[in-house]
Amino acid sequence: MDPIVSEWLGLVVRWVHVISGIAWVGASFYFNWLLNHLRAPATTDHHALGELWAIHAGGFFHVQKRTIAPGALPAPLHWFKWEAYWTWISGFVLLVLVYYLGAEVYLIDRQVADIGVGIAVTIGIGTLALGWLVYDLLWRSPLAERPRLAGAVSFALVVALAWGLDQVFSGRGAYMHVGALLGTLMAGNVFRIIMPAQRELVAATREGREQDRRLAAFAEQRSLHNNYMTLPVLFVMISNHYPSTYSHELNWVVLAxxxxxxxxxxxxxxxxxxxxxxxxxxxxxxxxxxxxxxxxVTAPAPRGAGSEPVAFEAVQSIIEARCVSCHSAHPTSELVLSPPKGVTFDTPEQIRAQAVQIQAQAIASTAMPPGNLTGMADAERQLLARWIAQGAPLE
Structure with a gap:
């Protein structure tokens, strides 16, 4: 894909993903907060199950949770679903744009598993599909009658999946697929469980039939699942900024x-x-x-400065060979249009100014170069570490 098209498409899709996600998470947090704060209604209306008074934006609000008598459907009735759908759709498109079309850079790590792009993508998509089936079957089984035990089993399966993906993907790719699976479970709950239950509830009310409260309870349970999965998913969304998490040798434990x-x-x-x-x-x-x-516990052991001074020329030659193809005012790599995060290594002063980031990205972790495409050796990382420990001199 043309780099300009890729960059702008990524920007637009990521923007949609963030906007939709904010709307979805906000609605989830609000309604769970509302359910947890409802009080017994101060009314004789037997349809009122709970109520809450609130003040916001200069006004008073009175909210009720209630049953609706058959045939008395109110209008208009507001639904909450597109926030979830667009969050998942945009997230999957991002997964394709970044991790599948850029699999050689972000998904595959040859030092972990020497697999092809097709196999990697198949594993990724299969994880999402199979993960939903396992989760849905688990919470439809008799085990679901013991929610704490079912929750513990679900958590153990997620941790096992994180370990398994870490055996075939890069750390970053493994993290993102665990997060993508949780996002798929959340969106699947909305699409396959919550919305059908609500459509049946509305249909029964409209047609004057008795409402099936079991469906409502099932939908409420899955909504609560979504609420608890939210913060782990949000962590995965920002995790690629923190390589000390996904690049650690026990990154699946860190994730857990x-x-x-x-x-x-x-x-x-x-x-x-x-x-x-x-x-x-x-x-x-x-x-x-x-x-x-x-x-x-996961902090890397400090590397000593060593007795022999590191010549800056040796440092600069490593940076030029392994990093400057992207991190330059005029990148030569076909993967980028401009230096990532605005970081450039064109001058000695620029290299020294980024010593802390070099330490974090290429020494404390192996996040850079991404996928180690330029082949930075461990000996080169050790030399950079010694140079930084010596105060990053330019002599």
């Missing part, structure tokens, strides 16, 4: 800990109104401690 932390934080916001902020505070404290411990 961060997913558990995000789920705990979400649970805090779901239950704090019932238990009180202080009784639920451990749901924030435990994730904070876990993440701090994770950062400490």
């Amino acid at each position: 800990v961060l997913f558990a932390a995000g789920t705990a934080v979400r649970h805090y916001f779901n239950v704090r109104h019932r238990r009180g902020n202080w009784r639920s505070a451990w749901l924030l404290g435990a994730p904070a401690v876990a993440v701090a411990a994770l950062a400490y």
Whole structure:
């Protein structure tokens, strides 16, 4: 694909993805907050199940959850579905644009598994399809009657998947496919479970039939699943900016800990109104401690400066051979139109100014060069580390 077309198409699709995602997540958070804060209605109306008063944007709002008598369908009735559909559609298009069309750079790591693009893409798409089938069957099985156990099994399967994908994909590609699967489960819940249940509820009300409350309860359960998956998915969306997570040799463990932390934080916001902020505070404290411990345990061992000074000419030759094809004011790589993140290594001063980023991207992790397309050797990374440890001199 032409680089100009690819860049602008990526921009537009990513923009749509973020806008749709904000709308979807916002609606999910609001309705779960609303359900958790409903109070017994101050009315004799037996159709009213709960109510809430709120103030926002200079006005008072009175919200009720209620049953509707058969044949008394209100109009207009607002539905919430397109936010979910467009988030998934735009996300899948991004997956194709970045990770499938750019599989050699972002999805495949030859040091992990020497597989072809076709096989990698098949594994990726198969993960999404098979993942939905396993999840849906699990939560339709008798195990679903014990939601805590079913939830634990679901989490274990996600962790196992993260480990499995880490055996065939780059760390970044593995992370993104775990996130894409969770996004697929969330959108699938809306499309296959929640919307059909609501259409049947509306049809029964319109036709004067008795409403099937079991369908409503099933839909509410899947909506709650979506609520708990939100923060883990949001982490994956930003994870490619933090290579210390996906490029670690135990990146699947890192993912599991961060997913558990995000789920705990979400649970805090779901239950704090019932238990009180202080009784639920451990749901924030435990994730904070876990993440701090994770950062400490996964931190790379410091590399010494060494006794022999590193000549800057040696550093510059590595940068020119491995990095400048992209990170230049005038890139020669066909993969980019402009230097990624505006980082350039055309002058000694520019190289030294980016020493911290070089440390993070090419030494503490192997995120750069992406897919190691230019073949940076471990010895070269070690030399760069020694140069930075010596204060990044230009002599």
